[in-house]
Amino acid sequence: MGSNYDPNKPVDWSVIKQIWPHLMEYKRRVGLALFCLLAAKLASISMPFVLKFVVDDLDTQQADSSLSLIAVPVGLLLAYGFIRLSNVLLGEIRDTLFGRVTERAMRRVGLKVFEHLHALDLAFHLERRTGGLSRDIERGTNGISFLMRFLIFNIVPTFLELFLVMAILWQQYSIDFALIVLLSVVSYVWFSKTATDWRSQFIREANVADSRSSTRAIDSLINFETVKYFTNEKHEAELYDQELSKWEQAKRKNRLTLFALNTGQALIISVSMTAMLTLAASNVAKGEMTLGDFVLINAFMMQIFMPLNFLGFVYREIKSSMINIERMFELMKVDSKVSDTSQAPGLNVQQGKIEFKDVAFSYDPERPILKGLNFVLQPGEKLALVGGSGAGKSTIAKLLFRFYDVNDGQILIDDQDIKQVSQLSLRQAIGVVPQDTVLFNNSILENVRYGCPEARDDEVKQAIELAHLKDFIEQLPKGYDTQVGERGLKLSGGEKQRVAIARTILKRPAILVFDEATSSLDSVSERAVLQAIDEVSRNKSSVVIAHRLSTIINADRILVIEDGQVVEQGNHESLLQKTGHYARLWHLQQSNQENK
Structure with a gap:
């Protein structure tokens, strides 16, 4: 909002409480979307097992006839295709159902902030720049869309899938596999949270710089005639470039810290995948596991780390969205210096004295x-x-109004x-x-x-x-x-x-x-x-x-x-x-x- 905005303060997660009532406005839609989510995850977990059966069937060649040898894998492959299609369709249905919830929340919150800004006193608007305010509202409402969609449909299901996979690996094979997954997940989550929290200040700085550059441009263009009267096009360009330079520096810091975060996450994933597949290959070589088991573990690891890698992105974006939403809701905390008394009556003008x-x-x-x-x-x-x-004289008119x-x-x-x-x-x-x-x-x-x-x-x-x-x-x-x-x-x-x-x-x-x-x-x-x-x-x-x-x-x-x-x-x-x-x-x- 203004120069007093502190980019180093922690994220205020309590703003979710202000969004939650809008989410619950369509309870039936949310419930159906969650059902689709659960069904899609069960389908996702079952796909590696189908692959295992296909590979084991081809590897062992236990069938008595060539017809049997061909029919069984084809049936399994068709089942695999059906499960994958179901997984995708359930995801699309989920997104369609929840889209209305997200859009309505964006509409309601955006309108609420807009009405609040109009309810504030003239002094507030004279002290603020319209371009920066509009930018804050735009980023805040877009942040609501991302937060509501991914917090519910990515973070929770990802950890649900991790829990199910670890339980399956422990039961089907040995605790070593489950421990590798657990250690890698804990390391990944800890590193992602620590690094993302560290990056929050740079995200805030970039947002502040973005708002200021937008404000500078809008102010200049609104006063187009004044700029022309004094032939100050070059001066305005220099002022705008100064703001863009600050934005560029802030984005550079943001980009470099993102590079460090992505590199660390990739290292954890690579080490974990290597350890898991080495252990699985060793067991296959000893005859303790089949080739299908190796494929299943590889598929599970890919299935775990794909959402986990996406989880890192989601967490980063949720933090960024929270910062944007928090910045927008800061506007809602501003009290008007001119307010009505409780149950103020209407003015009754009879004469006009x-x-x-x-x-x-x-x-x-x-x-x-x-x-x-x-x-x-x-x-x-x-x-x-x-x-x-x-x-x-004009002050008298402002006071009267x-x-x-x-x-x-x-x-x-x-x-x-x-x-x-x-x-x-x-x-x-x-x-x-x-x-x-x-x-x-x-x-x-x-x-x-x-x-x-x-x-x-x-x-x-x-x-x-x-x-x-x-x-x-x-x-x-x-x-x-x-x-x-x-x-x-x-x-x-x-x-x-x-x-x-x-x-x-x-x-x-x-x-x-x-x-x-x-x-x-x-x-x-x-x-x-x-x-x-x-x-x-x-x-x-x-x-x-x-x-x-x-x-x-x-x-x-x-x-x-x-x-x-x-x-x-x-x-x-x-x-x-x-x-x-x-x-x-x-x-x-x-x-x-x-x-x-």
Whole structure:
């Protein structure tokens, strides 16, 4: 997640408890899959015995006729083929049955993390990079798929098969064979676990480097226009290459440690196979075992070490998956700084009165933004907030929408403290037109419908008409189906703002907030947007945050915010007569306008 993520900490196996309920959602499927697993293992154990009988029959040549000599091995070989086919088919049926379980678990957990991220406060998202978060979720959900499939259907059956083979070797031959298998398995498992635990830190480092390089690339591409404005393509490439270099170094360590692990595992397997076959060959030479027994032991050893070798891979991947899942679930442990009280009631807006009572707030304790702010917005009033940059105007809007909680004081809507009502009801009651409207890469119609996803087409088009966007859309070749491009880059600033206003109209909120909605527009676009704002906010409680004073001269009341406090208030005419902050700012802007 962030730079405080420790790659050396041990794997937290307790995350399996969070996945287990999703596994048990389809108990019948899991039960059938386990039955197929057991049947497949029994078939697998029986195959070496069939080979032994075939070899012994061919070797001894005990039949009286050539017909008998040919018929018996063919029958056994057909049985061998049938058993092998059954083993494969049972495995495929098992995977098919369990596939639904895995996919549903991935869906449920992925959705749960996604919903949790949306439930976190704005501060969390401003401190994190979206590219890294999306990468963590992707790896975590894929890790769930691997973990659930292989933990149940590879580790458990592999050890079951090992136990059965050792029991057969002990009973059929001698304890020496079983002891060699036991010693080799214990050595292999111990070495694999020790080496894999050692490698975990390098896997984590590689994942962190991967997330950072992905984040760097996404940030750069999202800000494509800014990169072009400052001709910083080379600079961005250098920054991206720095992250890729760290990723390359981390992957190199990962690769070299994997080489050491694979070499050690191969050595244990080779020594064990050599010892086992040497003992078997010696017994055949003494006449204590048949050639078929030699083939059976060789087949058993191959059958043991193939899954055992795969077990090493599975264990490595399970550890890697656990790290990825753990990293994803770390997100679930993050608590929102803005949360509802237990059984918080919904906000009941009857009039739309807003009151800030002694509100104090700061993003940083050493830099207070609002200092005992007091004001009241009367029902149906259009209240404008003006002031210099950093005065706290946009912060007031964020606090009203409860992106942050106040440090001190209260914010009341119709005498209800917004901290005591549900965030959902609060945000449903407030419509915000931000300074920079971000659109989804979809059609204009669907972008407007986002204000009320269940709205009918005719309702969406009515909102578009009220926002004075209809004429523009009808001039487009594809009309309402025109794609706006990622983040709405295909539309002008004025067009995007009118889409935002149309969204807000469709939402039908009781309270409206316009956060410098026209600050980046030209005069023509500004006039059209202001007209739409006036029509939308008529008879509704509305807060207009503005930099250009010419856009708020029709406001019922204007608050001048300086240093986190209200220093002046009144309508446009009365404030000009006071010759205070507002009047100076007005004359300064008018003078600048005349000099252009």
